[in-house]
Amino acid sequence: MDHSYPATTARPAVHPGPRGVSVVIPFRRFDGGLEEAVASVWAQRGVTAEVVLVAAGAPDRDTLRAERLAAKGPCRMAYQAAPARGAALARGIATAGAAIVTTLDSETVLTPHKLAADAGIVAADPRAVAVCDLERTGPGRGDGGAVRWSFDALEAVRGGALTAHVASRARSLPRHMTLSRALYGRTTGFDTALGAFADWALAIELTGLASGWVRTPRVGLNWTPRPDRRPVETALWDASLDLHLAFLRNGDMLATRFGADALTFLKCAAETVVVSTQMRMAWAHMDDRATFPGHVLTDLRALRAALAAAPGTPRARLEAAYAALTVPA
Helix, strand or coil: CCCCCCCCCCCCCCCCCCCEEEEEEEECCCCHHHHHHHHHHHCCCCCEEEEEEEEECCCHHHHHHHHHHHCCCCEEEEEECCCCHHHHHHHHHHHCCCCEEEECCCCEEECCCHHHHHHHHHHHCCCEEEECCEEECCCCCCCCCCEEECCHHHHHCCHHHHHHHHHCCHHHCCCCCEEEHHHHCCCCCCCCCCCCCHHHHHHHHHCCCCCEEEECCCCCEEECCCCCCCCHHHHHHHHHHHHHHHHHHCHHHHHHHHCCHHHHHHHHHHCCCCCCHHHHHHHHHHHHHCCCHHHHHHHHHHHHHHHHHCCCCHHHHHHHHHHHHCCCC
């Protein structure tokens, strides 16, 4: 694959505000994990940090407990009826008071110097996106130890190659990005209809605006998955649908800039979750049509429209939408 794409358009610099960071934490229930996440924000050193708790479809009892927790330190509360992650993050960013923003899950805690390192990166370059390596701990590992995810590859690419890298590697990107509110304001924001891949959709868009991804030198996040996750097959198809919707949100830009390579990005990203025979058949059909650049844009728009119109479970919607692409006009 040719990665010698044009560089992104230069943007005028924006000026950072005070050295403070708002950390948006959506939640649907109140538990010990949420308390630990909030405590890890308040324990940050070298930076002023506030928590923005977003009650995203949480029961009244859990919301009340979160409000009591919020009263114990620098914290703002926001309320979102829809449980979608994208909607909760968008509401949280709108509520945040600091010039620099980031996100956090109730399964994840920050190491003590994480936000100070992020703030230093953004202060030095307000168009930079700060990320850090993540360590996974908890049950489910054969050796019982921690596993580290490193995101150093993000620092090695710029311009169009960065967009290509991000758009084709949904599962290998850090879930939590730190950026200035000024840079976030140049985007269309978190998509309120998206779930787990709302961050990825924003990351793809940011590759055309940010100067680059800058990684902090130390592990900044520790993630402990909850033991009560949904059955794997159900979760995978839900994730696949969300991934497709996140990718297709940027479909016009990707098809226009990269042509047939945009289809390769979609396939690479989708294969990290789950695929079906019908999806592979449709991809082959789209590849055949991609010899004419305009067909890539047409097919991605058709796929997005078909997904929006298709009823049923996430798997049924994906199968029906891809099947519609292979029916002769």
